[in-house]
Amino acid sequence: TGHHWGYGKEDGPSSWYKNYPVAEGNRQSPIDIVPNEASRDRDLGPLMINYDHCTSINISNNGHSVVVEFNDSDDRSVIKGGPLDNPYRLKQFHFHWGGKGHEGSEHTVSGKGFASELHLVHWNAVKYKTYGEASTAPDGLAVLGIFLEGSITDFKGFNPKCLLPSSLHFWTYLGSLTTPPLHESVIWIVLKEPIEVSEKQLGMLRMLLFTEEEDNQKMRMENNFRPPQPLKGRRVRSSN
Ligand SMILES: Cc1ccnc(S(N)(=O)=O)n1
Numbered sequence: 442t443g444h445h446w447g448y449g450k451e452d453g454p455s456s457w458y459k460n461y462p463v464a465e466g467n468r469q470s471p472i473d474i475v476p477n478e479a480s481r482d483r484d485l486g487p488l489m490i491n492y493d494h495c496t497s498i499n500i501s502n503n504g505h506s507v508v509v510e511f512n513d514s515d516d517r518s519v520i521k522g523g524p525l526d527n528p529y530r531l532k533q534f535h536f537h538w539g540g541k542g543h544e545g546s547e548h549t550v551s552g553k554g555f556a557s558e559l560h561l562v563h564w565n566a567v568k569y570k571t572y573g574e575a576s577t578a579p580d581g582l583a584v585l586g587i588f589l590e591g592s593i594t595d596f597k598g599f600n601p602k603c604l605l606p607s608s609l610h611f612w613t614y615l616g617s618l619t620t621p622p623l624h625e626s627v628i629w630i631v632l633k634e635p636i637e638v639s640e641k642q643l644g645m646l647r648m649l650l651f652t653e654e655e656d657n658q659k660m661r662m663e664n665n666f667r668p669p670q671p672l673k674g675r676r677v678r679s680s681n
């Protein structure tokens with residue numbers, strides 16, 4: 442009913458355009474990133490990530506992913522530099538993942554997927570008063586995408602600072618939210634280097650159920666990723 446959406450046969454990505462026509466827009470995400478078609482841009486300065494004093498508020502299952510929300514009432518946890526003209530405040534992070542193997546990330550690299558993808562969602566609090574307002578503006582959001590690939594190492598907790606790989610080299614392009622309302626308001630910054638998580642941790646993500654507690658039809662929350670969308674002539678830039 443109404444604007445319910447999901448990842449199933451009837452309510453999945455191929456039907457989102459019915460309630461969200463922007464799904465067929467000109468700057469939709471995710472995309473397939475082809476490294477040797479990305480243009481190295483010397484104007485792209487280094488990415489500066491400051492999560493040191495980040496204050497997480499809660500972790501929840503919103504029916505589509507597991508989300509960790511942060512206190513975004515000041516500039517404590519911000520990302521700046523790279524393609525960004527202002528600092529962007531961390532609002533939440535969440536994951537997309539698949540049922541097995543190399544399926545589960547939203548962005549792909551030369552057609553190759555990863556087991557999961559972490560999205561750290563930030564908003565431009567310099568130009569906009571609220572996240573809601575920023576979320577519909579073309580330069581309102583900046584989402585940092587980090588690939589997760591299965592291996593035997595552990596990662597300690599959910600402090601986003603320790604979730605970052607050693608290299609901050611990135612690809613960047615203008616895109617959208619990858620789940621409804623699919624607003625074309627995101628400056629995407631995708632790190633080239635994946636982080637390693639254990640099969641155990643991936644297993645935990647796969648154990649999450651799609652629906653909130655009260656809903657009785659328990660569906661396994663797997664494959665909560667949108668497939669790559671048409672590039673429509675957009676440039677993908679690479680940090681040097
Ligand atoms: C907060 C939010 C909403 C919708 N989609 C996204 S995403 N997957 O593009 O990061 N984030």
Ligand SMILES: [Zn+2]
Pocket residue numbers: 535536537560619
């Ligand atoms: Zn996401």
